[in-house]
Amino acid sequence: MVLHAIEVNGLRKSYGAHTVLDGIRLSVAKGTIYALLGPNGAGKTTLIHILSTLVHPDSGSARIAGYDILSDRNNVRQAISLTGQFAAVDEVLTGSENLMMMSRLSGLSAAQSRTRTKELLQQFELEEAAFKRVKTYSGGMRRRLDLAVSLVVSRPVLFLDEPTTGLDTASRRSLWEMIRQLKNEGMTIFLTTQYLEEADQLADEIAVLNGGRIAAAGTADELKARVGGEVIELRGLKDELIGSIPTDGSVRDVRQKLNELEASCPPDVRIVIRKPSMDDVFLALTGSSPALHKEVSLG
Numbered sequence: 001m002v003l004h005a006i007e008v009n010g011l012r013k014s015y016g017a018h019t020v021l022d023g024i025r026l027s028v029a030k031g032t033i034y035a036l037l038g039p040n041g042a043g044k045t046t047l048i049h050i051l052s053t054l055v056h057p058d059s060g061s062a063r064i065a066g067y068d069i070l071s072d073r074n075n076v077r078q079a080i081s082l083t084g085q086f087a088a089v090d091e092v093l094t095g096s097e098n099l100m101m102m103s104r105l106s107g108l109s110a111a112q113s114r115t116r117t118k119e120l121l122q123q124f125e126l127e128e129a130a131f132k133r134v135k136t137y138s139g140g141m142r143r144r145l146d147l148a149v150s151l152v153v154s155r156p157v158l159f160l161d162e163p164t165t166g167l168d169t170a171s172r173r174s175l176w177e178m179i180r181q182l183k184n185e186g187m188t189i190f191l192t193t194q195y196l197e198e199a200d201q202l203a204d205e206i207a208v209l210n211g212g213r214i215a216a217a218g219t220a221d222e223l224k225a226r227v228g229g230e231v232i233e234l235r236g237l238k239d240e241l242i243g244s245i246p247t248d249g250s251v252r253d254v255r256q257k258l259n260e261l262e263a264s265c266p267p268d269v270r271i272v273i274r275k276p277s278m279d280d281v282f283l284a285l286t287g288s289s290p291a292l293h294k295e296v297s298l299g
């Protein structure tokens, strides 16, 4: 029995002299959500393209639903759905027409296609917009339609490449809910994201991709534990974040850091002590933070 929906072993890919993936090894348990977290250009899309058989790796191997991505490409393609970063829907057609077209292309009869279209419009909250042209849709509606189109035929493994990039908070949350629902239906979901909160909220397991390698992997709590202890946050008069300093949380360490801060900080800086966030994990593992604030270095 195949326990892992996705198994990746030593995948490498370079473009010219640029090594994009430098020996990726990971596994994704069936029925879970796995988030690959990394900054712009880290190689997330490249990995998804390799796993969905669109790009050939230089070396290494991977299995999807038990099928080898190199020697068993057709079976891999039958086992996956893929939603990329750019909408794959026809803007001139309505949402309903897009779903009907994809259903017919996937081999469903006209009657089956109508039933499936209705189900998907309902599942992705697109019933009201069903007969409007896609070019009038909001970003969130397009993403939902895109996801619906890729799920016309239900497959066990779903690849989502940055599913919520560019969406507002409300649309992002609604899409998260739909992704959770797909997991509840038994799907295995591999998603890439630049948003720490997204990985934190959705994923059973998170891997941080940096410099072509998986810098760390684990549950959100395990990754936060790697940063350890607590974080001292420095805030200005309007409660704006000025910086943060990791501490092991002991009285001794906190006192020492506060003493150093007292000597170097303006008097109106306030402090808050809190548990590490995914931001701190990212910063600790990659040396760069996607958030606006910077780690303050003492001494």
Ligand SMILES: Nc1ncnc2c1ncn2[C@@H]1O[C@H](COP(=O)(O)OP(=O)(O)OP(=O)(O)O)[C@@H](O)[C@H]1O
Pocket: 015, 020, 038, 039, 040, 041, 042, 043, 044, 045, 046, 047, 194
């Ligand atoms: N076909 C290609 N030819 C040359 N270089 C490429 C090609 N595809 C990707 N790259 C390079 O590989 C690196 C990783 O790109 P990739 O799109 O996988 O990153 P990413 O993590 O998905 O980033 P983003 O969040 O910006 O999509 C980038 O430096 C990119 O320029």
